[in-house]
Amino acid sequence: MRSSANSRKPFAGRWMLASVGLLLVCAGCRLDMHTQPRYNPYDPTDFFNDGQSARLPVAGTMPRGELTLGPQELIFTGKLNGQPSEAFPYPVTKEIVxxxxxxxxxxxxxxxxxSGDGDGMIVQRGFRxxxxxxxxxxxxxxxxxYFDVITNGFGVMYAYGYRVPARDRWAIIAYVRALQLSRQAPIADVPDAEREKLAGKSK
Ligand code: HEC
Structure with a gap:
């Protein structure tokens, strides 16, 4: 049997060393990370003439990976001069739909x-x-x-602006318009060949 007094000493010593080492390492990190010069959002500064630490992008900067055709206000807010736009910011193609x-x-x-009737699976499971x-x-x-509803949410509906890029929001709206048209189009819009097929199926 080992005496407990003998075995505890070196063990405690090793612990001491380890904790002092750890302390030094941690202290090192803290100093580096905590003393770096930085501004919190909206902090004032003497560095720039306008006194603001928040900077605007350089004039003429183009957003990357987003649409740059057409008026920026319309593309990114769905509005023109502050009013919800009646028109898409660019022509809708089959690919977009x-x-x-x-x-x-x-x-x-x-x-x-x-098909947009409001009966999705989440609704069947109890969502409004x-x-x-x-x-x-x-x-x-x-x-x-529609652009505003998708971007910012509406009532209990969540906002999708941060999950769905602007170009996809417009594409979704184009498809919603196609869905809506599918129930509103007059029979005259249907090509002759297709009309026969519909006649066979009409209730
Ligand atoms: C989690 C469920 C859910 C999802 C996902 C969802 N919505 Fe909704 N949406 C709702 C609910 C619920 C309402 C009604 C909100 C209310 O009246 O409080 C609504 C309302 C709407 C309206 C009607 C706004 C009005 O003027 O009455 C539109 C248009 C719409 N959503 C489009 C979309 C589009 C497009 C998407 C996909 C990008 C989407 N929603 C995704 C649940 C959802």
């Missing part, structure tokens, strides 16, 4: 349903039912309103 369908099915359909996107009041809202 297809991209919109993909994004809508990912981000919106869980609540709004694949959104209005149908085919309802007259919703259908007649300008595209700028």
């Amino acid at each position: 297809e991209r919109g369908r993909e994004r809508f099915n990912i981000f919106c359909a869980p609540c709004h349903g694949l 039912r959104p209005p149908s996107l085919h309802e007259d009041r919703v259908r007649t809202e300008p595209v700028g309103h």
Whole structure:
């Protein structure tokens, strides 16, 4: 049997050394990280003439990875001169609508349903039912309103601005417009060949 007095001494010594070492290491980190010169958001400064530490991007800076066609206010807020825009910021192509369908099915359909009726899976599991996107009041809202709803949220609906880039928000709106048109288009808009198929199926 070992005597406890003998075995404890070197053990305690090693602990002491380790803790002193650890202390030194930690103290080293603290000094470096805590003394660096930096500003908190909106801190004033003497360094720049306007007294502000927050800087604007250099004039003429172009955003990367976002759209740069058309008026910036419209592209990023859905508004023109502060009013919700009635028009898209650029022409809608088939590719944009297809991209919109993909994004809508990912981000919106869980609540709004694949066809926009408001019966998505999350709603079936108890989340508040959104209005149908085919309802007259919703259908007649300008595209700028949709952009605002997606960007900033609406009532209990979450904001998607930070998850869905502006170009995809516009694509989603283009697809929502296609969904809405699918229930409003007059029969005259349907090509002859397709019309026959519809006639066969009409209720
Ligand atoms: C988590 C569920 C959920 C998701 C996901 C969701 N919404 Fe909604 N949305 C709602 C609810 C609920 C409302 C009704 C909110 C209220 O009235 O409080 C709503 C309202 C709306 C409205 C109607 C605004 C009005 O003027 O009445 C639009 C348009 C809309 N959403 C579009 C979208 C689009 C586009 C997406 C995808 C980017 C989306 N929503 C994703 C739940 C959702």
